[in-house]
Amino acid sequence: MYSTPFSPAEARSARARVGLSTAQVAQAMTACGAPVRPELVEAWEYGSQFPTEPQLFALADVLWCPPTVLMGVEPRTLAEHRMARQLSVERLSQVIGMDPGHYRAAEAAQQWTGDYRQTKALVDALGLSLRKLIGVMGRNEELAGHLRTAIDGRWKSHVGPVATITTLNKTRVSDALRAMHAEFAEFSERYMGHVMARNDDSRLKQVAAERAAYLRRLVDHFWELIGDAGEAPPFHTVPTH
Structure with a gap:
């Protein structure tokens, strides 16, 4: 079972900032519908016990701080x-x-x-x-794998898998993969052009470096081509209770 992240040190600091005793915190949480005893609040602050999600939310309200402060982590999951x-x-x-x-x-x-x-x-x-x-959701590597194969092969066969991973419209995914396939093909053409022209190694190394940099940014570049559809939607308030 997933355990609620919680930082005892941050909880102590947050309570000190608002100037409440553990008894006052417990009283306020009880009034908010999350009844606790002062001893439990103290146990949280010393790390011997941890709050449940509803208790974490109520504690954040009472201490006038975002839940992330009490969680002690930047959200990852x-x-x-x-x-x-x-x-x-x-x-x-x-x-x-x-x-x-x-x-x-x-x-x-x-x-x-x-x-x-x-x-x-x-x-x-x-x-x-x-x-x-x-x-x-930890799917960037999976996405990158499809992009690497798509740009150097039959990109159309990867439209479906990429659309499934991203939930994007297949037309939008298709446009992005087509563009990336064409861009990557230019590296091969330029490289072979330098080889045929017997240019010096520095020119070949430059093209190879550009190709490597392009591959490192595949996922970022994909989202750049997707544009607004990959960006945050307008924020609106969602009732929490």
């Missing part, structure tokens, strides 16, 4: 991005129109299987871009 927005699994599932069990499984496996509409709703709710979501 889908679950952490959700918690950073103070969204429960049930609330986020409702927002994106997905069964909570299916969404919970996606978090646990770090594998997103939502359709285009659900994906758009997810990135909107979490304040992500589609591009960032692919990285959060």
